[in-house]
Amino acid sequence: MVEKICVKFVNILNLIRLEFKRKFGKQKEKKSLKGLFLVILLVMVLYLWFNADSLIKSIF
Structure with missing residues (x-):
């Protein structure tokens, strides 16, 4: 259970890092x-x- 939460948290952090990198x-x-x-x-x-x-006067 704790491992799943940690994996999701790491995935969210990676997503935020990628979006920040893409933006800046x-x-x-x-x-x-x-x-x-x-x-x-x-x-x-x-x-x-x-x-x-x-200019117009000089032409005509």
Whole structure:
């Protein structure tokens, strides 16, 4: 009886350890290049937005 309880307890501890390892074991790498690209794209869009009048006048 005591052995069965001990085995169940050990199995529960192993399950908790595996879930913790699965949750925090592999951490995603940060994609700094993607963030830099988005910042540069945002700057370009803002520049074109505020200079749209002068760009349209220079074309036509």
